Amino acid sequence: MRVILFTGKGGVGKTTTAAATAVRAARDGVKTLVMSTDPAHSIGDALEIGLDGPESPTQVEPGLFAMHVDAERVARESWRGVQAYLVRVLDGLGMDPVMAEEVASLPGAPEVVALLELREQVVSGPWDLVVVDCAPTAETLRLLSLPEALAWHLERLAPASRGFWRALRPAAA
Known part of the structure; x- marks a missing residue:
């Protein structure tokens, strides 16, 4: 299994190169x-197929499937x-309600x-290769640095108690 990420500034040909x-x-x-x-939804255009349905792979031709992840919509829902x-x-762990809302x-x-x-x-998935047409650079950097950023925020915003971490572990999983 291989994963290839295509990333860069908008307009440099990421989508075209990923599709090719x-x-x-x-x-x-x-x-x-x-x-x-x-978020530009242009991989379907590059492959000349509609990908406006649910986030599931659509067969383009034998051996080639495509999908667009509408992460904003899925996250909201x-x-x-x-x-x-x-x-x-x-x-329940005693965190200030305003702080709890902010952390959540x-x-x-x-x-x-x-x-x-x-x-x-x-x-x-049954794939030998997953090609990812990433969002422009800033969004992709946020995506790739997210695990580290979350750890940093949790260390600073959460009370340092074993009970908190034990209670949060199921949600994190």
Whole structure:
């Protein structure tokens, strides 16, 4: 299994290069998924197919599948339940309600969604190759640095008690 990330400033040809790489690999017999985390939704245009449906791979041609991860939408829809759970846990541990709300409103939720979808496709997908058409550089840097940033924020915002970390572990998982 290989993962290739195409990233850079907007307009430099990331999407075109990602699409061309995926098409070439599939035509060489490599079972390939090209997925986009770019809010521009242009991978479907490059492949001349519609990807406006649910976040699941769509077959483009034999051996080539494509998907667009609408991370903003998925984060909005799915984070509400997680956020409510975290606020309850933090409140139960004695954290100030305003601070609990701030900690629970995870910055970078769309990036988490994109990382989780990439992980899901790598771990459970039938792919030999996953080509990722990343969002422009700033968004991609946030995506790739998210685990480190979350650890930093949690260390500074959360009370340093074993009970807190033990209670938060299921939510983090």
